[in-house]
Amino acid sequence: MKILLVDDDPVFAAALVEELTGFGHALAVAEDGRAGLAAIDQDAYDAVVLDRMMPRVDGIALLERLRGDARSIPVIMLSARGQSDDKIAGLAAGADDYVVKPVEAAELHARLQAVLRGRQWTQGSSDTLRAGDIVVSPSRFRAWRDDQPLDLAKLELKLLAELVRGAGTVLTRAMLIERVWGYDFEPDTNLVDVYIRRLRQKLTAAGGDDPIRTMRGVGYMLRG
Template identity: 65%
Template structure:
């Protein structure tokens, strides 16, 4: 199974070699050199799994995984580190990592662990994790969305926005409501961030030729047609 992975590692030589090995196994691997770059990439794009170094400058791996889980991002995380004490592993797993691998590790073993984590995640997904609105299906737990049976590639915030609209299909959600539920702010920022993300979402939902399912309620907010 070919996966879209992000490798977060500040050791450039190690990251380059590991990315090449995983790429040779058919995966598409993107790289980030520190935790802040990783969070920015995960906001922009959808990944199947994160390979995350623990010890990094600017923002360490524990902080990254804690931030992801606090935002409701459930992407599988395999923490990769030179720290091998049991207490270090416990810290990583309790922070929200799915697995904890000690360096050095062969790419073949890492590949097997990634697939094992993903098999476990699929086993846990149930019908209660699926939100349906018309021909749109969203599964927040597995971080996937479909329209008319075709997968839609969404960034994290785009998927959260679609899930919130689908959860309340037929209802009007104000910009303030969306800001609070999707971005977690208790105030409305000065930017038109909701409108920007709605525009992106519309493009992706209609790129296969379907009608625009999002209705603009002028001066109030947005509604997903049920």
């Protein structure tokens, strides 16, 4: 994936470039908002990782300019402080996702993948999600594996839908907490693991192998 990182902190940027390169991305760095805008004009990127607080043109202003020009390039916003109003402002300005610094490369990688996949999903308007032999219909609150209906609780269904939507890519615990539970905090319990375990039991109850892979220390991935 070709990514533009716009961040005025050279130490943070250098570390992130090195780590994301390890995940197979190609990165370019712009040290402030103005340079970021110039880079986006000159070159085509798959996604932008954008720091919120920067001298001259800051993250929000850059994003508003991009969206004002109807440029839909995926943007993940980075912020130093995870205050909830910051997050709302970032998403309102048109960010696809919002991450609080410090962010692990694995987390950012997972979110970049999810943002790109999310774009594909919104383009197709079908309500039914499919991954291998698993089918989920979020609007009808129903799910099937191998054409057999699954008896899932509401949260389990939301979790499965999220996994299916991101099938083939890693979903971190933080992403699942945000998207399935809708929390703006990470609860200090093994909430996600417990629900994954329940979901696994239900998915494999009628036979079949476990379609969910545990990515140790990072999160979970549904076989694509």
